[in-house]
């Protein structure tokens with residue numbers, strides 16, 4: 247090609263004189279200024295291509311070309327057309343490359359959802375799971391951690407020893423994003439009586455993972471599917487908002503919907519309580535080829551919304567006396583509530599509503615889950631953090647707390663005022679105001695939990711802007727009433743915030 251040849255970016259053809267070409271063909275009706283701009287754009291593009299565009303590295307190609315054979319073919323084709331290929335290995339790597347390729351294939355999706363999470367957006371559940379699986383895969387495939395080590399990784403390891411993992415900045419950002427945005431959601435899902443064990447990786451229900459190897463396999467299955475389009479192409483082309491509009495997409499299951507495509511679909515056609523899913527024509531016109539899978543998932547989410555709507559309707563409001571607190575609603579009442587709606591299709595059944603029903607929260611004093619947390623000293627969503635010499639340890643939130651939530655207790659023995667005054671030198675006495683008793687948390691570990699350090703005694707002081715306050719409750723334990731001091735959130739608390747209370751000193 248002549249060194250003056252420039253590709254016209256409007257017709258994508260090589261031109262010996264771009265200016266003449268634009269004035270005669272592609273911009274013959276344009277102004278001189280428009281031609282000038284277009285010619286500069288084409289020349290700049292040509293320069294960029296000569297400087298950088300011919301250069302490809304094998305590792306870059308491996309991102310798009312999943313198996314070694316295709317990658318070898320692609321390299322030789324590009325070389326035959328004048329491209330320069332760097333870092334060509336003697337033979338293409340086999341085993342280790344095959345394993346790691348999943349990181350490259352899923353990368354675009356993960357980066358997309360990373361942006362969303364960092365920007366404060368919610369992402370679909372399936373995207374959260376994939377994101378977590380990707381983080382596990384980074385540690386196992388890129389950094390050689392065993393499945394056991396990934397499973398055992400603790401929150402303290404992450405907060406204090408993550409440097410030893412020697413991750414890249416981007417890898418560290420992804421794992422921190424999981425920690426700050428996804429793990430807290432899982433913790434909030436946790437059922438009473440379950441325990442996160444202080445582990446870094448949790449399943450959707452807020453309990454430790456049991457099978458990181460299986461997770462990496464599931465990640466592979468999502469991206470290395472053989473019965474649909476090339477996953478790399480799927481990931482790259484299904485950009486948010488619009489995707490392949492030409493050609494027939496083969497039907498796929500809802501589980502295999504490209505993640506970003508579903509996310510974009512939900513934003514384009516939000517699921518509403520009384521709406522209809524979009525028609526196939528609208529769906530395809532908007533650039534979403536997998537109509538059936540979208541349609542099915544849209545209806546599944548609508549059904550969930552409808553179940554929740556009926557449950558809210560059936561929840562007793564104070565003073566109405568329509569159902570006794572704590573009792574599941576009667577079938578007839580559920581049926582009546584359903585009959586009041588105008589839904590003719592996608593209508594939940596009475597059984598589905600009853601299955602989703604959860605008993606309303608009992609009063610603090612009667613809450614079995616709080617009593618269990620107090621006796622077992624298991625409080626979720628908290629961690630100890632070392633703030634350095636002067637301040638020492640403190641407690642931080644690992645999940646959001648709402649104003650009024652019980653965060654943890656001040657675990658100590660109840661002693662008399664006189665005994666408390668004698669031990670006053672200690673920094674771990676809690677003084678009930680205008681009462682004749684003290685809570686003493688001096689002993690650590692305490693006699694009742696020899697292997698545990700309680701959170702309450704490590705909470706630091708803040709006079710100006712405390713976010714929790716201690717409050718005394720008489721808890722109605724089955725064995726009899728017991729005095730407890732509970733820390734209550736004074737406002738909404740976000741992940742990573744230190745919990746502080748006003749010592750009143």
Ligand SMILES: C[S@@+](CC[C@H](N)C(=O)[O-])C[C@H]1O[C@@H](n2cnc3c(N)ncnc32)[C@H](O)[C@@H]1O
Nearest residue numbers: 636637638639640673674703704705706707708
């Ligand atoms: C109940 S302990 C709190 C936990 C303690 N930081 C630890 O390492 O276990 C109270 C002690 O923590 C330290 N402390 C509490 N709040 C502090 C603050 N805002 N600034 C500095 N030190 C503080 C003081 O040494 C105080 O005597």
